[in-house]
Each structure stands twice: as structure tokens, then as C-alpha cells.
Amino acid sequence: MLRDLQLNNEAPPVRLDRMVRGLLPPMVREEVAGDLSERFSSSSRYFGEALVTLPYILFSQMRRATSGPMLLLEAFIVFASLGGFQPTDLTRGPVPASASTAIATIAGLVALLLRDAYRTTNRWTVVRALYDLVALVLAIMASQAVLMALAHSGLIDSSWRMPGLWLFGGMVFALTMLFILRTGVDLVGAAPWLECPDANAADLCKDYAAFRSKVVFKNSVETIALTLLVAVAFWFDLHARPVVAGIGFTWIGLTLLLMTYNLTRGRVSPMDEQSDIGKIITQYRKELDRQRRAIRFVWWWYFVALFAGLFINLLIPGIIQGRYVQAIAGVACILLLAYSIIKVNKQRRVQLADKIAALDRIVARSGQ
Amino acid sequence: MNNGERPSLGSFEQLVLTSILRLGEGAYGVTIHAEIEGLAGRPIKLGAAYSTLDRVEDKGLVRSWLADPTQKRGGRSKRYYRLTVAGENALKESAATSRRILRVVDHSWG
Numbered sequence: 001m002l003r004d005l006q007l008n009n010e011a012p013p014v015r016l017d018r019m020v021r022g023l024l025p026p027m028v029r030e031e032v033a034g035d036l037s038e039r040f041s042s043s044s045r046y047f048g049e050a051l052v053t054l055p056y057i058l059f060s061q062m063r064r065a066t067s068g069p070m071l072l073l074e075a076f077i078v079f080a081s082l083g084g085f086q087p088t089d090l091t092r093g094p095v096p097a098s099a100s101t102a103i104a105t106i107a108g109l110v111a112l113l114l115r116d117a118y119r120t121t122n123r124w125t126v127v128r129a130l131y132d133l134v135a136l137v138l139a140i141m142a143s144q145a146v147l148m149a150l151a152h153s154g155l156i157d158s159s160w161r162m163p164g165l166w167l168f169g170g171m172v173f174a175l176t177m178l179f180i181l182r183t184g185v186d187l188v189g190a191a192p193w194l195e196c197p198d199a200n201a202a203d204l205c206k207d208y209a210a211f212r213s214k215v216v217f218k219n220s221v222e223t224i225a226l227t228l229l230v231a232v233a234f235w236f237d238l239h240a241r242p243v244v245a246g247i248g249f250t251w252i253g254l255t256l257l258l259m260t261y262n263l264t265r266g267r268v269s270p271m272d273e274q275s276d277i278g279k280i281i282t283q284y285r286k287e288l289d290r291q292r293r294a295i296r297f298v299w300w301w302y303f304v305a306l307f308a309g310l311f312i313n314l315l316i317p318g319i320i321q322g323r324y325v326q327a328i329a330g331v332a333c334i335l336l337l338a339y340s341i342i343k344v345n346k347q348r349r350v351q352l353a354d355k356i357a358a359l360d361r362i363v364a365r366s367g368q
Numbered sequence: 369m370n371n372g373e374r375p376s377l378g379s380f381e382q383l384v385l386t387s388i389l390r391l392g393e394g395a396y397g398v399t400i401h402a403e404i405e406g407l408a409g410r411p412i413k414l415g416a417a418y419s420t421l422d423r424v425e426d427k428g429l430v431r432s433w434l435a436d437p438t439q440k441r442g443g444r445s446k447r448y449y450r451l452t453v454a455g456e457n458a459l460k461e462s463a464a465t466s467r468r469i470l471r472v473v474d475h476s477w478g
Contacts, residue, residue: 011442017442028418028447030434030437030444030445030447031396031397031434031444031445031446031447032397032418033442033444034397034441034442034444034445034446035396035397035398035401035414035441035446036414037441037442037444038398038440038441039398039414049414052413052414052415053413053414053415053418054415055415056413056414056415056416056418056419057415057418057419059419060418060419060422060423061422063422063423064422064426
């Protein structure tokens with residue numbers, strides 16, 4: 001079948017080649033640009049083939065970089081932070097808040113997906129997370145600028161655009177949560193050297209130190225995020241109905257307890273580098289296990305307020321006022337949110353479990 | 369591939385794995401795509417081959433590596449593919465299923 005393959009020795013024009021390379025995601029740029037250039041027969045065909053190939057590659061890279069539950073969780077964070085779930089009686093103008101927020105959320109998520117597709121590393125680094133968030137902000141601002149222009153020219157109602165203060169406040173909240181989500185993915189990192197037969201105590205201590213500093217960073221970011229959540233919840237509770245305020249202040253009290261735990265006992269204890277490999281692995285394993293439990297709990301805690309908001313703003317009013325579509329939407333959102341948290345937590349627990357299994361294999365090898 | 373589950377192959381995945389098997393040491397983007405078109409007997413988008421290659425790699429059915437760049441292709445590397453043991457098993461299983469289907473079809477329609 002390969003006899004039909006006509007390969008051409010001609011090369012695409014330099015400027016066209018440069019443009020095509022610029023469109024290709026960095027993770028596959030080298031091989032795909034090479035393949036396209038190998039199939040070159042004419043400039044128009046080369047460019048056409050590059051354009052047809054690009055969507056497949058982008059979708060594949062997005063699929064590889066992120067997961068459905070993670071994307072869903074990000075959508076919930078952005079939509080809820082920007083006020084998409086606020087009660088209908090608080091909306092301004094003829095356009096419901098959920099509709100105008102949906103546009104900003106979609107714009108932000110598209111930016112995040114494109115950032116994932118055009119990532120330069122598979123690791124979830126701080127720098128990568130910061131660029132992701134800058135892209136999100138720019139996309140949301142661009143969507144609002146387009147809506148503003150359309151409203152100005154009289155094509156749409158001005159209430160499609162989100163109020164500036166609401167947008168700014170919501171974005172601060174969303175960015176904090178997304179930063180935690182995107183930097184907390186890679187807590188242990190890949191350590192293929194652990195599979196080497198000659199993995200020694202010094203290597204293990206170095207890896208443990210990296211894990212320890214990541215946990216310190218994660219805890220610091222979480223403390224800042226929780227402080228922000230507490231401040232917003234405090235302001236909200238001061239203006240809320242007594243029943244809601246009671247629940248809110250209880251949540252604040254428990255969150256402060258969680259922050260205290262994070263700052264005092266959430267740290268990973270230092271390793272005695274003089275210990276033998278058996279003791280090092282035991283301690284490492286114990287700390288990984290403790291972090292696994294902590295991660296599972298914290299992510300549920302973060303979304304307690306959102307769960308409460310879905311009950312209060314969607315589900316209960318929907319049932320009481322006989323708006324069954326709204327009530328069903330409330331149930332669906334609650335189930336989807338719970339599903340995303342379970343799945344994202346599972347992905348992280350699997351990473352930690354893989355690391356624990358790698359440590360167990362070292363113990364098994366050293367016992368042979 | 370998680371929890372030791374055997375992945376089932378879609379028809380396009382079967383074509384991709386068969387192409388890699390047939391090409392042996394020379395399996396990279398361009399040759400795999402040409403082989404798939406030959407096996408399928410119809411034009412296939414290059415992008416469809418890439419996305420399926422990514423998917424079967426994520427399932428642990430193939431592994432890939434970038435070769436050193438050569439003077440051809442503007443000095444760009446090729447990404448070569450090879451079947452893993454799991455990929456070979458999945459392809460054998462799917463070929464056995466196809467044979468059983470073929471027997472039934474032959475028997476029913478002569």
C-alpha cells in the first residue's frame with residue numbers, strides 16, 4: 001500500500017512554513033510540521049491540509065491536557081463566581097444573569113482549553129497556571145467588549161453585559177479558586193527514576209523534599225484562598241436573612257478551624273537524611289497517605305458554599321414556586337458538581353496511590 | 369489502561385494498530401496515514417490518524433518516541449510508533465472477533 005505514497009522532495013515556502021508551525025501546538029509541532037512538510041506538493045494544498053488537520057490536533061491536545069470533570073469544575077467555579085446562580089429577582093434588565101454570565105464563562109473556558117492545547121509542558125506549574133488565568137481574564141474582557149459594542153450599536157440590550165463591579169469581584173474569586181485547582185493537580189510529579197533498580201536513599205530524600213515544598217506551596221495558596229472565601233462569606237452573611245446568616249457563620253467558624261489545621265498540622269514533617277531507606281519510605285508513605293485524605297476533604301469543603309447556593313437559589317425556590325424546570329436544573333447542577341469533585345479527587349488520589357505503589361516496589365526490590 | 373481492563377477497539381483504532389503492526393520499524397505519521405488509507409480503501413484525514421494515535425497511546429496500546437532529526441523534512445524529527453504487548457493482545461482479540469463475524473456473515477449470505 002505504501003507504493004501509492006508519493007513523497008515530494010520540495011519544501012514549503014519559509015514564511016508559510018513558519019505560519020503553519022505557529023498554528024501547531026508546541027507538544028506536537030516538531031513531528032506534525034515534519035509530516036506536513038514531507039507531504040508537500042503545493043503551497044495551497046500544504047496550507048489547506050494544515051488547516052484541516054489543526055482542529056483534530058487541537059481537540060486531541062485538549063483531551064490529553066484536561067479532563068471532563070476538571071473542565072466541569074472550572075465551569076462551575078467561573079459561572080458561580082460571576083453570579084450565574086444568583087436568584088432571578090436580583091437580575092437587572094430583561095436578560096437573566098445566568099445568560100450574561102454564561103457568555104463570559106464560555107469565553108473563559110475556551111481560553112483555558114486553548115491554553116491547554118498550546119501548553120509547552122505536561123506539568124501543572126505555577127507559571128503555566130498564571131498564564132492560564134491571564135488568558136481567562138483577557139477572554140472574559142474581550143467577550144464583554146464585544147457585548148458592549150453590540151449594545152452600543154443597539155443590536156442587543158445593554159443588560160447582556162455584566163456590571164463592572166460584579167465582574168471584577170467575581171473574577172478575583174474565580175481566579176483564586178482556579179489557581180488552586182490548576183496548581184494542585186501535580187502534587188507529587190512524575191519520578192520515573194523510582195523504578196530504577198538502584199534508587200537510593202539520597203534520591204528518595206531529594207524527591208521527598210520536592211514533595212514537601214509542593215505541599216507548603218499548596219497549603220499557602222489554600223490559606224490565601226480560604227481567607228478570601230471567609231471574607232466574602234462574612235460580607236454576604238452580614239447582609240443575608242437570619243437563617244442563611246446562621247449557616248454562613250457556622251461555615252466561617254469551621255473554615256477557620258480548617259485553616260488552623262492547615263497551618264499547624266498540614267505541613268509535611270522533615271526527613272532525617274541519615275535514616276535508612278526503609279525508614280525513609282515508611283515516612284514518605286505515611287505523609288502521602290495523610291495528604292491523600294486531606295485533599296479529599298478540602299475539595300468538598302471548598303464547594304460547601306456553592307452547594308448551599310444551589311439549594312437556596314435554584315432547588316428550593318423551584319420546588320416552592322412550582323418552577324419545576326428550575327428545580328430539575330438545581331438537582332442536575334448539584335449532582336454534576338458532586339460528580340466533578342469526586343472525579344477530580346479521584347485523579348489526584350490515583351497520582352498519590354501510584355507514588356505509594358512505586359515506594360512499595362522499592363521495598364519489595366530491596367527485600368529480594 | 370486502568371484496573372487491568374482489556375480495552376475494546378473501535379474500527380478506526382483497529383486500522384491504526386494494524387497499520388503500525390504492518391509497518392514495523394517504519395511506522396510514523398505519514399506512513400501510518402498512507403497505510404490506513406490503503407486498508408480502509410477510502411481517503412482519511414491526516415488529523416484523524418493523529419487523534420487516534422494519541423488515543424491509543426493514552427490507552428497504553430502503542431508507545432511512541434521522537435527520532436533524531438534528519439536532513440529530510442526540513443530537519444524535523446519523526447515520531448515513531450510501536451505496538452505494546454497490550455496493543456498486540458487487543459488487536460489479536462479484535463481480529464478474532466472479526467473472524468467470527470465473517471464466519472457468521474459468510475454462513476448467512478453465502
